[in-house]
Amino acid sequence: xxxxxxxxxxxxxxxxxxxxxxxxxxxxxxxxxxxxxxxxxxxxxxxxxxxxxxxxxxxxxxxxxxxxxxxxxxxxxxxxxxxxxxxxxxxxxxxxxxxxxxxxxxxxxxxxxxxxxxxxxxxxxxxxxxxxxxxxxxx
Amino acid sequence: xxxxxxxxxxxxxxxxxxxxxxxxxxxxxxxxxxxxxxxxxxxxxxxxxxxxxxxxxxxxxxxxxxxxxxxxxxxxxxxxxxxxxxxxxxxxxxxxxxxxxxxxxxxxxxxxxxxxxxxxxxxxxxxxxxxxxxxxxxx
Numbered sequence: 056x057x058x059x060x061x062x063x064x065x066x067x068x069x070x071x072x073x074x075x076x077x078x079x080x081x082x083x084x085x086x087x088x089x090x091x092x093x094x095x096x097x098x099x100x101x102x103x104x105x106x107x108x109x110x111x112x113x114x115x116x117x118x119x120x121x122x123x124x125x126x127x128x129x130x131x132x133x134x135x136x137x138x139x140x141x142x143x144x145x146x147x148x149x150x151x152x153x154x155x156x157x158x159x160x161x162x163x164x165x166x167x168x169x170x171x172x173x174x175x176x177x178x179x180x181x182x183x184x185x186x187x188x189x190x191x192x193x194x
Numbered sequence: 195x196x197x198x199x200x201x202x203x204x205x206x207x208x209x210x211x212x213x214x215x216x217x218x219x220x221x222x223x224x225x226x227x228x229x230x231x232x233x234x235x236x237x238x239x240x241x242x243x244x245x246x247x248x249x250x251x252x253x254x255x256x257x258x259x260x261x262x263x264x265x266x267x268x269x270x271x272x273x274x275x276x277x278x279x280x281x282x283x284x285x286x287x288x289x290x291x292x293x294x295x296x297x298x299x300x301x302x303x304x305x306x307x308x309x310x311x312x313x314x315x316x317x318x319x320x321x322x323x324x325x326x327x328x329x330x331x332x333x
């Protein structure tokens with residue numbers, strides 16, 4: 056096992072500063088629940104962690120295939136329950152590519168390798184919620 | 195269901211910029227895997243999301259109980275597998291309080307309410323991994 060650790064320190068009201076190996080992120084609630092929107096809500100960070108994990112896999116695999124997109128974005132859409140505890144029930148990952156020389160079968164191969172073999176965030180979330188994905192080539 | 199969405203855009207190499215409702219976070223890999231450490235790794239963001247979610251619950255509940263700590267930190271320790279897909283197998287949440295008038299039974303009540311009723315991140319993770327917690331009063 057590899058140990059990981061993070062810490063968040065209370066600033067005031069609903070604002071906290073996270074320390075992630077020296078990188079600082081302020082998180083906060085929205086005004087409607089007593090926060091001041093000084094940073095993102097905590098829950099969407101679960102989608103950022105997923106997007107980052109799989110995107111780093113995909114761009115590394117594509118590089119080995121000698122494929123370099125001009126643009127590459129990953130969007131994650133999540134559905135959160137309305138009842139407490141308000142939690143994700145599903146997430147959809149949308150891989151968006153733009154550029155020349157982007158054979159769909161290679162993109163699919165890179166995405167599948169991430170989803171099935173390398174992305175540990177995806178692997179963990181699949182045990183708890185419904186996960187789907189889509190590949191889009193932008194014009 | 196409530197919809198949530200985030201997007202990350204590829205910057206270069208392993209660096210991506212996340213947009214979370216207008217708040218920007220740069221994420222990156224470490225030098226040993228082709229990144230430049232321009233921001234946190236994606237995986238620890240799963241622990242930041244958890245810490246933030248439960249910390250906001252706890253500080254809100256304590257406020258209703260008219261308890262205000264001088265200091266309040268939440269640390270999360272996670273164990274990640276060494277084999278692909280490298281994923282969390284357990285997380286431990288450590289709630290650290292400092293100040294006068296911090297009755298342990300009230301702190302325990304606030305933490306339990308978050309863990310069992312309000313924190314949607316905790317609720318989701320419990321379906322996938324082992325979750326434990328601890329309350330510490332700092333001198």
